[in-house]
Amino acid sequence: MTRALSDVKRRRIDELIAHTSDAGGVSLLRDAGRRLVRNPTAIVGAAIIVLFLIIAIFAPLVAPHDPVQRFPELTQNLTVDTIPGAQAGHPLGSDPLGRDFASRMIYGARQTLFVGVLATLIGLLAGVLLGAVAGAVGGWVDAVVMRLTDVMLALPSLLLAITLVALARESSQWTVIVAVAIVNVPIFARLLRGSMLAQRESDHVLAARALGVKQRHIVSRHMLPNSLTAVIVQATLTFAVAILDAAALSFLGLGDPDINRAEWGLMLGVDGVRYFEVRPELAYYPALAIILVALGFTLLGESIREALDPKNRR
Amino acid sequence: MLRVISRRLVQLAVTLLALTTLVFFWLRSLPGGPVDALLGERATPQTRELLTRALGYDQPIWVQYGKFLQNVVTGNFGNSIRTGEPVTEVIGRAFPATVELAVAAIIIAIGLGVPLGYLAARHRGRVLDNATIIVTLVGISIPIFFLGYLLKDWLTQGVHVFPPSGRISTGLDNTDVTGFFVLDGLLTRELDASADALWHLVLPAVTLATIPLAIIIRITRASVLDVLDEDYIRTADAKGLRSPTIRKRHVLRNALLPVVTIIGLQTGALLAGAVLTEKVYNWGGLGTLITDSISGSRDYPVLQALILLAAVVFIVVNLVVDLSYAVIDPRVRVR
Numbered sequence: 001m002t003r004a005l006s007d008v009k010r011r012r013i014d015e016l017i018a019h020t021s022d023a024g025g026v027s028l029l030r031d032a033g034r035r036l037v038r039n040p041t042a043i044v045g046a047a048i049i050v051l052f053l054i055i056a057i058f059a060p061l062v063a064p065h066d067p068v069q070r071f072p073e074l075t076q077n078l079t080v081d082t083i084p085g086a087q088a089g090h091p092l093g094s095d096p097l098g099r100d101f102a103s104r105m106i107y108g109a110r111q112t113l114f115v116g117v118l119a120t121l122i123g124l125l126a127g128v129l130l131g132a133v134a135g136a137v138g139g140w141v142d143a144v145v146m147r148l149t150d151v152m153l154a155l156p157s158l159l160l161a162i163t164l165v166a167l168a169r170e171s172s173q174w175t176v177i178v179a180v181a182i183v184n185v186p187i188f189a190r191l192l193r194g195s196m197l198a199q200r201e202s203d204h205v206l207a208a209r210a211l212g213v214k215q216r217h218i219v220s221r222h223m224l225p226n227s228l229t230a231v232i233v234q235a236t237l238t239f240a241v242a243i244l245d246a247a248a249l250s251f252l253g254l255g256d257p258d259i260n261r262a263e264w265g266l267m268l269g270v271d272g273v274r275y276f277e278v279r280p281e282l283a284y285y286p287a288l289a290i291i292l293v294a295l296g297f298t299l300l301g302e303s304i305r306e307a308l309d310p311k312n313r314r
Numbered sequence: 315m316l317r318v319i320s321r322r323l324v325q326l327a328v329t330l331l332a333l334t335t336l337v338f339f340w341l342r343s344l345p346g347g348p349v350d351a352l353l354g355e356r357a358t359p360q361t362r363e364l365l366t367r368a369l370g371y372d373q374p375i376w377v378q379y380g381k382f383l384q385n386v387v388t389g390n391f392g393n394s395i396r397t398g399e400p401v402t403e404v405i406g407r408a409f410p411a412t413v414e415l416a417v418a419a420i421i422i423a424i425g426l427g428v429p430l431g432y433l434a435a436r437h438r439g440r441v442l443d444n445a446t447i448i449v450t451l452v453g454i455s456i457p458i459f460f461l462g463y464l465l466k467d468w469l470t471q472g473v474h475v476f477p478p479s480g481r482i483s484t485g486l487d488n489t490d491v492t493g494f495f496v497l498d499g500l501l502t503r504e505l506d507a508s509a510d511a512l513w514h515l516v517l518p519a520v521t522l523a524t525i526p527l528a529i530i531i532r533i534t535r536a537s538v539l540d541v542l543d544e545d546y547i548r549t550a551d552a553k554g555l556r557s558p559t560i561r562k563r564h565v566l567r568n569a570l571l572p573v574v575t576i577i578g579l580q581t582g583a584l585l586a587g588a589v590l591t592e593k594v595y596n597w598g599g600l601g602t603l604i605t606d607s608i609s610g611s612r613d614y615p616v617l618q619a620l621i622l623l624a625a626v627v628f629i630v631v632n633l634v635v636d637l638s639y640a641v642i643d644p645r646v647r648v649r
Contacts, residue, residue, distance in 0.1 A: 150325070151332045154625040156582035158589065159604075163621055166608045167340060240455060247457045248590055253609050268460060273594075276463050277471070287460045294455035 032307040042303030048296030056109040063103040064089070068260045070098045083279040095282060096271055097259070104262040105285055111263035112243055112293065115177055119242040122181035124235050127188020134189065135196025135227075136219045142193070149186035157183045161245055165254040173256040180245045184238050191234055195227035229308055236301030240294035247290060264290050319637065326629050333625055337618050338382050342375075391619040396606065401619045404603065410493030411481060412599030415591070416584045418519035420577070423526035428573065431534025432566070438539065446531060453528030458587055462521040462594035469517065476517050479596040483510050518595040522587050526580040533576045537569040544568075571643055578635030582628050 074084045074094045085093040092101040134145035164179035247265030264286040272283030391401035434446040470478035488507035491498045499508025592601030607613035
């Protein structure tokens with residue numbers, strides 16, 4: 001009995017020693033990276049995103065046809081209100097204008113990536129800039145920026161996007177991108193400001209100040225890099241929301257008016273729902289693609305957040 | 315407590331003032347100005363001048379701004395461009411429809427979300443937990459208008475379980491008292507009307523509830539897991555309390571605090587989701603009104619009032635949620 005107990009104790013002490021000596025030299029980032037690679041959720045998310053990126057980049061090589069080329073022979077023999085289904089040379093059939101649907105889906109990865117990345121990036125840059133200025137300068141600048149974000153957050157995201165698109169004289173791909181981007185500005189701004197404020201009081205910033213480092217350098221070299229992880233997590237999650245919002249805007253008739261553009265949200269929100277009763281596949285494929293990609297970014301974003309959380313550090 | 319309320323009310327007023335100001339300058343910054351927006355591009359100079367004077371646009375900008383604020387405060391938003399009716403009347407008619415839909419959706423979301431999240435947490439790592447996580451992840455990744463069409467296709471076309479659109483069957487002679495059709499039926503004892511309205515409500519409410527439901531499940535699960543790890547649960551267990559008592563008095567009461575905050579924030583998602591859901595099911599509420607006001611020529615007076623209304627609802631609901639904290643959590647009251 002006593003022997004067993006001491007064995008257990010000894011093992012636990014050994015474990016503790018092995019543990020502390022091992023973790024002693026590992027940085028938070030490397031530790032987080034290791035946890036991330038071991039997390040199956042993160043792998044699934046990353047795999048979806050990589051597949052999506054490959055299809056987007058190599059779209060011209062993968063797609064069987066030009067996404068805007070019309071095949072009159074597909075539609076001319078048909079009676080009204082039907083859309084040709086799968087057949088030789090056109091694995092997913094065609095869209096209402098007689099264009100190869102499979103090719104449009106493949107090129108859609110490109111356009112969807114373009115819309116999502118740009119909307120996220122523009123929102124991130126503007127938000128980070130505002131948040132950094134507010135957090136670094138403080139005082140009345142901070143107050144003004146925060147009231148501004150209050151006003152923007154007073155409207156639910158999609159409503160704000162609708163309002164912004166309605167503001168523009170005519171809609172284009174850019175009104176959609178910019179509207180979705182602006183919606184995310186206050187979120188990024190508040191996130192960064194909060195993190196910068198927390199750091200202003202921290203020891204490493206105090207030390208830098210005591211050494212006489214210029215304010216500009218303290219912000220750019222010490223405060224910003226330490227705040228960026230939260231922003232990166234948020235950006236990953238924002239991408240999913242951005243393509244969903246873009247699809248919703250298309251559905252409401254506020255999307256990109258270019259009928260040649262192959263973008264999943266546009267394909268789902270316009271033709272997909274219009275022909276839902278005739279040929280639901282026109283909605284199923286883009287919807288499935290959007291769900292998968294949104295899922296991929298959500299999974300990866302949440303895994304990164306989990307990995308960076310010091311609570312999970314062992 | 316009073317200080318918190320008054321500070322939040324001041325904040326609300328400041329936010330609304332800023333938003334009204336933005337809306338005012340937005341309307342003035344329109345290409346060609348509001349007069350062009352009202353008349354269209356083919357208006358003669360005479361009518362344009364007439365309307366400019368009638369609307370007071372020939373006066374200095376600060377006079378206009380003052381008048382605009384005065385109108386907003388007294389609830390005078392002018393007339394709808396599309397129908398010519400007063401904006402308040404148009405909105406008043408659509409308001410109950412959306413409230414009915416949103417309330418039904420939030421009841422579904424809370425009623426299903428909290429128990430499911432709790433169960434998932436208690437069975438952590440097992441089949442039920444994993445299934446819940448996957449379903450909620452898909453729930454937040456699916457475009458909800460697509461889900462609406464999907465449900466509509468499955469349950470109204472072939473099988474015909476639910477009506478495909480509208481709030482009530484045509485030809486049903488229901489008496490309109492409050493504008494809330496389910497409630498009206500109960501008030502006037504027209505139970506068939508009430509049942510019919512409820513039947514129409516199911517699919518749109520489920521569609522609208524999807525995102526809040528997924529989020530409430532996730533938050534409840536995470537929060538219950540956090541609480542289960544606390545020392546006071548171990549203490550309660552150690553001192554021999556029965557598990558139902560621990561669950562009810564210690565786990566649930568503490569775990570539901572973050573859920574309450576999320577419910578407040580989800581009102582925003584509901585308002586935005588209503589725009590999409592109402593279009594799918596032809597619901598005829600505020601969401602439909604927004605869609606109609608932006609399609610084709612834009613109905614600026616209606617839009618402007620809707621934006622302010624959405625902001626007021628969102629802020630007030632969150633204020634109420636924050637205040638309800640004091641009721642549920644005694645620690646807040648002390649502070």
